[in-house]
Amino acid sequence: MKKTTQLKSLLTSKSLEFIMEAHNGLSSKIVEETGFKGIWASGLSISASLGVRDNNEASWTQIIDVLEFMSDATSIPILLDGDTGYGNFNNVRRLVNKLEQRQIAGVCIEDKLFPKTNSFINGEQQTLADIHEFSGKIKAAKDTQKDPDFCVVARVEAFIAGLGLEEALNRAHAYADAGADALLIHSKKSSPEDIVNFMSHWNKPTPIIIVPTKYYSTPTELFEEINISTIIWANHTMRSAIQAMQKTTRSIYNAQHLRDVEQSIVPVSEVFRIQGADELVSAEKQYLPSIDQNFSATILCAGASDFGTFTESKPKSLLTINGTSILDAQIDIYSKFSINQISIVRGHHKDAITHPQCQLIDNDEYQTTREVYSMYLARKAFESPGILAYGDIIFRDYFVHECVNSDEDIRIIVDTACPRGEQNRDYIQASNPYSPINFNQNESLIKMDRNLPLDQINGEFIGLMGWSAQGGIVIQDLLNRLPLNELKDMTISAFFNHLTQSCNVKIIYVKNDWVDVNTIRDISDASSFYA
Numbered sequence: 001m002k003k004t005t006q007l008k009s010l011l012t013s014k015s016l017e018f019i020m021e022a023h024n025g026l027s028s029k030i031v032e033e034t035g036f037k038g039i040w041a042s043g044l045s046i047s048a049s050l051g052v053r054d055n056n057e058a059s060w061t062q063i064i065d066v067l068e069f070m071s072d073a074t075s076i077p078i079l080l081d082g083d084t085g086y087g088n089f090n091n092v093r094r095l096v097n098k099l100e101q102r103q104i105a106g107v108c109i110e111d112k113l114f115p116k117t118n119s120f121i122n123g124e125q126q127t128l129a130d131i132h133e134f135s136g137k138i139k140a141a142k143d144t145q146k147d148p149d150f151c152v153v154a155r156v157e158a159f160i161a162g163l164g165l166e167e168a169l170n171r172a173h174a175y176a177d178a179g180a181d182a183l184l185i186h187s188k189k190s191s192p193e194d195i196v197n198f199m200s201h202w203n204k205p206t207p208i209i210i211v212p213t214k215y216y217s218t219p220t221e222l223f224e225e226i227n228i229s230t231i232i233w234a235n236h237t238m239r240s241a242i243q244a245m246q247k248t249t250r251s252i253y254n255a256q257h258l259r260d261v262e263q264s265i266v267p268v269s270e271v272f273r274i275q276g277a278d279e280l281v282s283a284e285k286q287y288l289p290s291i292d293q294n295f296s297a298t299i300l301c302a303g304a305s306d307f308g309t310f311t312e313s314k315p316k317s318l319l320t321i322n323g324t325s326i327l328d329a330q331i332d333i334y335s336k337f338s339i340n341q342i343s344i345v346r347g348h349h350k351d352a353i354t355h356p357q358c359q360l361i362d363n364d365e366y367q368t369t370r371e372v373y374s375m376y377l378a379r380k381a382f383e384s385p386g387i388l389a390y391g392d393i394i395f396r397d398y399f400v401h402e403c404v405n406s407d408e409d410i411r412i413i414v415d416t417a418c419p420r421g422e423q424n425r426d427y428i429q430a431s432n433p434y435s436p437i438n439f440n441q442n443e444s445l446i447k448m449d450r451n452l453p454l455d456q457i458n459g460e461f462i463g464l465m466g467w468s469a470q471g472g473i474v475i476q477d478l479l480n481r482l483p484l485n486e487l488k489d490m491t492i493s494a495f496f497n498h499l500t501q502s503c504n505v506k507i508i509y510v511k512n513d514w515v516d517v518n519t520i521r522d523i524s525d526a527s528s529f530y531a
Contacts, residue, residue: 004149007077007105010038010230011151011182011207016223017230019079020237023049025069027237029274032074039074041067041104043081044118045238056115060086060095068102077105079153079232083116084129085109089140096144096152106151108184108209109137111171119160120188120214128161131171135178142179153209154180159187159194168198176206182229184209192218199226294341294384295404297334300374300463301327301391302347302363305518314352317391319517321526326392326517327353333397334387337404343381344391345374365488372490376479382472390463394526395514403466408506410471410499412445417511418460426461426493427452434458434509445505448493459507461492462514474503 001009010017019038022028023045031039044054046066052058063080070078080099085092085107092109099107110116111134113127134154141152154175158168172183183206187194192215202208207229212218223231251261272278305316317327324332331342343359347366354360363374375388387403389395399413416434418425429452431444448461467475478498479487499505515526 002147002149003071003075003077003103003105004147004151007038007079007151008149008181010077011153011209013229016220016228019230019232021045021232021234022070022078023238024066025073026274027241028070028074028078031237032076033274036076038076038105039070039078040232040234041070041078041080042235042238043083043116045235046081048238048242054116054118056083056086060091064098064102067099067104071103079151080104080107081234082107082109084112084114085137085141087114088133089137092137092141093144096141096150100145100147100150105149106153106181107141108153108155109134109141110155110157110184110186111175112157119157119186126157126161128157128163128171131174134171135174138175138178138180151181152179153182153184154178155184155186157186159185159189159198165194165197165201168194169201172198172202172206173204176204180206182207182209184211184232186211188214190217191215192222195228196222196226199228295339296341296343296381296384296386297330297339298343298345298375298378298381298386298388299327299330299391300345300371300378300388301353302345302350302366302369302374303371303392304348304367305392313349315346315348315350315391316517318352319523321394321517321523326394327355329394330389330391331355331358333395333400336397337400339387339400339404343378345378347374369488370490371492372479372495373488375475375495376484376487379476379479382467382476382479384472385467385469386472387464387466389465390516392517393463393514394517395462395464399464399510399514402508402510403464406466406506406508408442408471409468409474409503411466411506411508412496413462413464413514414459414507414509415462415512415514416459416509420454420457424450426450426463427457428459428461428507429456430458430507432458434511443507443509445496445500445507447500448496450491450493459509461496462510462516463492471503474499478502 017037019040020031020036021040021042022031023042028039046063047054047058050058067080082095086095095107111129113129117126138152138154156168156171158171168185175183185195185198185208195210199208209230209232210223210228211232211234213234248261248265252258301315301317318325334342343361344353344355345361345363346353347363350362361378363369363377387400403411403413414428426448427450428445429447431446496505515522517523517526
């Protein structure tokens, strides 16, 4: 059933119905889970949640933004406390359009002047709108709505302003005649006297809504007897939340620990439940590329570095860029792809690397060996699909996506925008050069060499590779077959040239979007990755 139809059924029900206040998506979900059939989007509560007064200090567009989250989070109807309609009849027309677009079931507007003041603050001093002008607002709203079940509720403030029963009845009749779907008769007395008197004189079929905030001790049975349609519990979710937050923050502030409050607040898992975290997990399984649960990552952080005082007591992988170490940045990227089995090969200042969630592998011969020997020490990682990266590179997330989702058994990331003819770069020659027309069309590694002729260079291996289960077997087999003394001194280029003799190594071209951190300037360049 449409939300609008649900609300209209509530207002016209032969039984007394109840609507509960909410002020954001979270409180709306709680209201629905509790069993209420409808939500009162309280102007007071939404304003309070935004930290402003209930005097139209929050703009109507800001209110609409909050309502959109409330509507998206729930399947029951929302009746907006629309204050005075945020202006004249024209503002009301635009408001109704925007509410219907967001599946808000109805709006309640009050017959006061814009900007409004809360009814419980100096109510007698508040000026009411002209009856005819306000009736025009109601007609404008009803003429604008596209859904015939959208509800327009007129809130009568005569009792609040101290104008008495006759004025309340005059206004109620006028608003009903103008087309209001229901009337909200408001009173701030501590007894239901105003409401009982009004109902004893009301003879129209238009449903009557009340808000018994001030006369809260009145038995609900009385409201049933006098034929009230709907009761709105108007601000109690917000008020209880304030009390709970004050109590919790005060306790933590005074105690300076969490032991006293942890048992009286919901666990974080309850927050996740209300947010629908389980649904996202299911959706990820359906829509995200599947990753083998055994997929692993290996980070090579053993090598020493010439970074002066920056690395006197720590390896280069722990250099921080905008507050995040290179190593942590890589681990964060892998976690986004649900890669949680991570091995770190450490050497230089190895004790500085203490990641309890990672397997730590020590290369104590880091001063006389190269990356291939570190790969050898971590060779068990090649028993399942995985990814390997140098520990001193910064790169974009999509590099990992490309490595993880390639169909080739072995794939390497190659920067086609690299400078040519420099020392200490692992240049590659590919089966085809980079072409924006045939981007990543199964180019294969022909040769990797730091001294490739300029006309043969198609890019630079950046130090990031991935492999399938079959590719891992090939890599591990090569590591086990090569003599250990040869492995210790082998360059990564030489290793890949061996690999190309037994399997295809796919080239995944990228252009820039990575930094090999070797100088202070590199740290500055890499800072843009965390801007």
